[in-house]
Amino acid sequence: MGNKCSATPSFTSENLNDNDDGEPPDESGESLLTVTIIESKNLTPETVLGCGGGKHHALIRVVNSFNMQSYTKPLKYDNFTWHMPKRRFLFASNDPEGEIQVSLLQHNLPPLPAVPVPNPCVDNPHPPILQESNCRPQICSSGDKKKVVLAKMTIPISLVELKSSKHIDRWYTLDTPDLPLGVEPPQVRITLDFTYKPSRMIDSLDSLLQKYDIEDTIGTGVSVVKKAIHKHTKKEYAIKFLQKQIKGQPIPRTTLDNEIELLKSLSHSNIVQLYETLEDSSTIYLVLELIKGSDLFDISTYLGTLRPATVATLLTPLLSALSYLHSRGIVHHDIKPENIIIDYLQNSLKLTDFGSAKFSALNSDHKKSAAEPGAVGGTLNYMAPEVLLNMRGAHNVCDKAVDVWSIGVLTYLLISGNHPFDSNKINENFLNRIISGKFKFTGATWEKVPKECKDFIKKCLVVDPKKRSNVAELSRHPWIVQASASKKVTFFLKEEREIIEREKCSGSQSRSDSMTSLLELFANEGVSRS
Numbered sequence: 001m002g003n004k005c006s007a008t009p010s011f012t013s014e015n016l017n018d019n020d021d022g023e024p025p026d027e028s029g030e031s032l033l034t035v036t037i038i039e040s041k042n043l044t045p046e047t048v049l050g051c052g053g054g055k056h057h058a059l060i061r062v063v064n065s066f067n068m069q070s071y072t073k074p075l076k077y078d079n080f081t082w083h084m085p086k087r088r089f090l091f092a093s094n095d096p097e098g099e100i101q102v103s104l105l106q107h108n109l110p111p112l113p114a115v116p117v118p119n120p121c122v123d124n125p126h127p128p129i130l131q132e133s134n135c136r137p138q139i140c141s142s143g144d145k146k147k148v149v150l151a152k153m154t155i156p157i158s159l160v161e162l163k164s165s166k167h168i169d170r171w172y173t174l175d176t177p178d179l180p181l182g183v184e185p186p187q188v189r190i191t192l193d194f195t196y197k198p199s200r201m202i203d204s205l206d207s208l209l210q211k212y213d214i215e216d217t218i219g220t221g222v223s224v225v226k227k228a229i230h231k232h233t234k235k236e237y238a239i240k241f242l243q244k245q246i247k248g249q250p251i252p253r254t255t256l257d258n259e260i261e262l263l264k265s266l267s268h269s270n271i272v273q274l275y276e277t278l279e280d281s282s283t284i285y286l287v288l289e290l291i292k293g294s295d296l297f298d299i300s301t302y303l304g305t306l307r308p309a310t311v312a313t314l315l316t317p318l319l320s321a322l323s324y325l326h327s328r329g330i331v332h333h334d335i336k337p338e339n340i341i342i343d344y345l346q347n348s349l350k351l352t353d354f355g356s357a358k359f360s361a362l363n364s365d366h367k368k369s370a371a372e373p374g375a376v377g378g379t380l381n382y383m384a385p386e387v388l389l390n391m392r393g394a395h396n397v398c399d400k401a402v403d404v405w406s407i408g409v410l411t412y413l414l415i416s417g418n419h420p421f422d423s424n425k426i427n428e429n430f431l432n433r434i435i436s437g438k439f440k441f442t443g444a445t446w447e448k449v450p451k452e453c454k455d456f457i458k459k460c461l462v463v464d465p466k467k468r469s470n471v472a473e474l475s476r477h478p479w480i481v482q483a484s485a486s487k488k489v490t491f492f493l494k495e496e497r498e499i500i501e502r503e504k505c506s507g508s509q510s511r512s513d514s515m516t517s518l519l520e521l522f523a524n525e526g527v528s529r530s
Contacts, residue, residue: 030092030093030094030197030276031092031093031094031096031194031195031196031197031198032090032091032092032194032195032197033064033090033091033092033093033096033157033162033192033193033194033195034088034089034090034091034191034192034193034194034195035062035088035089035090035091035100035155035190035191035192036087036088036089036190036191036192036193037060037087037088037102037188037189037190038087038169038189038190038191039188039189040186040187040188040189041186041187042183042184042185042186042187043174043186043187043188058074058075058104058105058106058107058150059072059073059074059075059104059105059106059107060072060073060075060102060103060104060105061073061101061102061103061105062089062100062101062102063100063101063103064091064093064096064098064099064100064101064157065098065099065100065101065157066091066093066095066096066097066098066157066233066235067091067093067232067233068233069091069092069093071089072105074107075104075107094197094198094275094276094287095159095233095235095275095276096157096159096162096194097157097158097159098157099154099155099156099157100154100155100157101152101153101154101155102152102153102154102155102172102188102190103149103151103152104149104150104151104152104174105148105149105150106148106149106150149177150176150177151174151175151176151186152174152175153172153173153174153175153188154172155172155190155192157192159267159273159275160267160268160269160273161267162192162194162196162267163194163196163266163267164267165194166193166194166196167191167192167193167194168191168192168193169189169190169191170189170190170191171187171188171189171190172187172188172189172190173185173186173187174186174187174188196264198264198274198275198276198277200277200278200279201278201279201280202278202279202280203280204280204281205280205283207278207280208239208278208285210231211230211231212228212229212230212231212237212239212287213228213229213231214226214227214228214239215227215228215229218238219238219240223240223241223242223243224240224241225238225239225240225241225288226238226239226241227239227290228287236290237275237287237288237289237290238287238288238289238290238291239285239286239287239288240285240286240288241283241284241285242256242283242284242285242286243282243283244256244282244283244284245282256284258354258355258357258358259286259353259354259355259357260274260277260284260286262330262354262357263286263288263354264277265328266324266325266328266330266354268320268321268324269317269348270317270318270320270321270324270348270349270350270351271321271324271325271350271351271352272288272289272291272341272350272351272352273288273289274286274287274288274289275287275288275289289350291341291343291350291352292343292345292346293341293342293343293344293345293346293348294341294342294344294500294504295337295338295339295340295341295342296314296337296338296340296341296342296414297336297337297338298504299337299342299344299500300337300413300414300417301503302499302500302503302504303492303496303499303500304417305414305415305416305417305445306414306415308415308449308450308453309483310491310492310496311411311414311415311453312453312479312480312482312483313483313484313486313489313490313491314340314342314349314414314491315407315411315474315480315483316475316480316483316484316489317348317349318335318340318349318351318407319407319471319474319475319480320475321349321351322335322351322403322407322471323471323472323475325357325403326360326400326403326470326471329359329360330357330358330359330360331357331358331359331360331398331399331400331402331403332351332354332356332357332403333356333357333358333377333378333398333402333403334353334355334356334357334377334378334379334382334406335351335382335403335406335407335410336379336381336382336406336410337410337413337414338353339351339352339353340352342491344491344492344496344497344500345497347489347490347491349491356377356378358375358377360399360400373395373396373397375390375398376390376391378402378406381409381419382405382406382409382410383402383405383406383434384398384401384402384405384406384465385405385434385435385436385437385463386398386401386402386465387402388431388434388435389435391431399465400470400471401465401466401468401470402465403471404460404468404469404470404471404474405460405461405465405468407460407474408420408456408457408459408460408461409460409461411453411456411457411460412439412457412461415445415446415449415453416443416445416446417445418443420439420457420461421433421434421438421439435463436463437461437462437463439461441454450479452477452478452479452482453479455477455479456474456477456479456480459473459474459477460474
């Protein structure tokens with residue numbers, strides 16, 4: 001395989017058995033991350049040990065940061081090749097987010113080297129410089145049982161990437177102390193395979209309480225959302241309690257499963273993450289990402305109208321989330337401020353609540369889950385004309401364009417504080433105004449709004465869904481492009497963040513329930529106005 005100066009594969013397919021999984025199969029019922037060491041290059045005595053031939057025993061330690069599970073396995077170095085009988089490492093976790101540290105450790109198995117040498121730390125408190133060997137001096141300390149780290153590397157782990165890719169195959173560079181100048185650093189090829197198993201049955205709520213400490217309620221409605229802390233990792237989550245019955249009447253299983261099945265399939269930085277689903281005879285428990293901050297409804301209540309520049313900056317990640325959904329043939333159907341959570345300190349945005357979401361009618365892979373002609377869902381104020389016409393007996397197929405309409409209403413509302421189709425005329429029907437699509441930019445607020453912003457709204461609020469802009473076109477709109485051009489993204493000014501924090505701490509209440517699912521709408525025949 002080459003000499004010691006070449007890029008020598010270390011753990012290769014020739015000396016590894018594909019049937020050797022290294023660890024017993026996971027039986028916890030949780031999702032499983034498998035880390036497999038495939039091969040390496042430049043992993044020579046020169047780059048790691050600082051010396052030539054001989055036999056050098058070592059250990060490989062693999063530890064993760066998300067639940068601190070670790071493995072330590074022996075390695076034997078002989079003839080410029082590390083022989084590793086175990087190469088696969090299994091980590092059971094529904095939330096593998098963080099990093100995996102792989103370390104090559106010195107393993108003090110005598111004799112090293114073959115001819116015994118005095119231990120300088122014991123026989124001589126002032127050891128001379130070792131002239132006999134070109135190896136790095138052994139780091140030792142009387143009574144210190146810590147292993148000397150010969151080399152190490154960090155593997156970043158992202159649940160979003162794992163769910164979307166399922167299989168990752170990459171080369172990682174080893175960090176070795178005092179690597180000689182001009183010597184190429186050693187690298188290791190590692191694969192990551194993620195088996196996502198978020199759903200499992202439990203006996204009762206007691207089984208949930210064995211794993212999580214349940215704390216304050218953070219959202220109420222037909223479904224209740226509570227903050228929870230994992231007993232072992234101490235990580236915070238939001239657990240949504242979905243009751244299988246409302247007032248003694250069973251909820252159709254398809255209604256309950258819709259949101260769950262969609263969330264299982266989604267992996268995007270601007271979409272709330274589902275980690276685990278537990279179910280007993282009466283309740284489904286959704287273990288979700290806990291998002292710090294406030295929903296956009298509360299924030300707009302605290303601040304009043306938002307600056308157009310702020311709205312454009314917020315729309316950038318929201319359009320990214322919608323672009324991801326639409327590319328997968330999914331229509332959200334309920335874009336509104338209550339379903340958009342803003343971490344105003346970290347400048348991050350998450351889209352939540354997929355209870356109304358459906359697969360696009362054009363998605364041939366999910367015909368059974370697609371919205372039927374004439375279907376109605378969502379929140380009245382943000383419904384597109386074609387959805388409202390279905391309430392009057394039409395049989396429109398409501399597709400991706402309904403999300404674009406909702407974006408237009410949302411933008412108008414955040415900037416002006418008013419719904420675009422509100423009217424001062426008491427006898428004028430609100431639904432008729434939406435269906436007609438007639439709205440104006442009136443009032444002092446709109447006089448200061450850039451024309452590009454108004455043009456963006458006009459392209460969203462087009463009655464004919466076939467002529468309405470799509471999300472890709474909105475993402476390329478000059479108003480959005482200008483907002484996303486800034487390298488440093490800041491949603492709110494310092495004084496605005498202070499107002500939000502002050503109002504939030506004062507306990508101001510609003511109608512917001514950003515985590516509530518379609519169950520609320522189900523109880524009201526699929527329609528709400530909030």
